[in-house]
Amino acid sequence: MLQFGNFGSLEQHGFVRNRIWSIDLDPPPISVNSSSNKAVIDLIYKPTDDDLKIWPRSFELRLRVALARGGDLTLTVRVRNTDTKPLSFTIALHTYFSVSDSSEVRIEGLETLDYLDNLEHKERFTEQGDAMTFDGEVDRFYLSTPTKLAIIDHQKKRTFVLRKEGLPDAVVWNPWDKKARALPDFGDEEYKDMVCVGAAVLEKPITLKPSEEWKGRQALSHVPSSYFSGRLDPVKVLG
Template sequence: MEEAKPSIERIKASNGLEKVVLREIRGVSIEVYLYGGQVISWKNLSEELLFVSSKAAFKPPKPIRGGIQICFPQVGIHGVSEQQGFARTHLWEIEENPPAFPTKTATKSFVDLILKPSEEELKNWPHSCQVRLRIALSPGGDLILTTRVRNTSTDGKLLSFSFAYLTYFRVSDISEVRVEGLETLDYLDFLKGRDNRFTEQGDAIVFESEVDKVYLGAPPKIAIIDHEKKRTFVLAKDGLPDIVVWNPWDKKAKAIGDLGDEDYKHMLCVGAAAVEKPITLKPGEEWTGRQEMSAVPSSYCSGQLDPAKVLQMSIETPSVSG
């Protein structure tokens, strides 16, 4: 019997947009649209782990509501397209021979993308830079995104930007979900104005109404626990100090044109970010930001994972290189 092997396939979807499909030997797969450089599907066998809106538009220039949106060079109010940067509405290109990657990738299932801003985008954001994105799928099903931004200015101009991996996790019921690892942290509440700081008082983050927050100085790993599914998403980050958390709840969901009225019940946006303090690079400097996700049995139901241990696990130290 022939041994199963990882595969990488570039195809055109039924909506006319190009995508890359990565498959690993254990039945896990991801789909990446070149439009937005956006992961739109992450499957563990036949189960979908990412949420995509029932009303998502797959027609440029609108962003695709769901999956993992790359927010660059700014991160603003959720639901407002122009405040999340142009990267998620830009056609990325596959880079066949990228420069040497800063860290070794254990898997052969990955795709390298490069963002080349258009003249119109550069009019609104006049900076010289290179933006590269590697999207990788491990044999065990982990999904890893690594972004590199280099200041290529020749006139001495600094490059400053905000960034977020806005990840729409698919959940069984938002009221049955909790996020651990963010307790006691300071946060910005965009519902109350982004300039005011608050401190998280709860033992864990639970959801009973609209949430639009940025947790500051978050730990390298957090856990998103779905009690009904008996599953925990473990999100690890490197080079990105903050964590964004968003759910529009019922009234806001009805006001968002590309989101179904009931969709908020089955989604939770959580992602590694740099929001409060923009990343600033001198000419020639390069920044690397990374987010890694895994889905494991939830300790609260199966006893197979202790979230406290998950949060204590280490991850590489972020760096800015010249």
């Protein structure tokens, strides 16, 4: 999550994802409109002495998880610099979606965009298809992505809609068969049932002055999909 990517001795997918968080007893206020019909929990993480040994930066990381009655999920992330020096960081929300068959999934919104391919030493490429699809291992950082992406599951005729603010980039990942067998916490066949698409800040790290705060948001919803020539109905889903 925090410091997502390859940063020397730090974990590739961010060290905060493997830490124990606390309930935030002094969370930011919730507006009346945003709190209606939602279950909300606020979490906070502050670096431990062990964290400061591997990444000597002082910060507060807050995460608000809001689940609406209809199933919409919103993640709001705040990072505040509590250090005396500027704080620079990258961040990603590594979101896994359950799908019927990863080889039949389309991601719309990434076409014509540049991406860094982690399977090719972060070489820069441009997406050539009319949608991003999976036919093998994928590990990419898409750059300057739109605020709305669609993950289309053809077999279930269901679309996940990802909306984001303050997170310009996107992570797309699926280990496929060979890598899945090599991952100790991943079933050999589970790559067929998932795709990972998450909002991120990767290309241009965020820099905060002392006491300054940054906020990003990712909202997830799912809707039935209708198709024309294999494409998502933009009026019903992406309007």
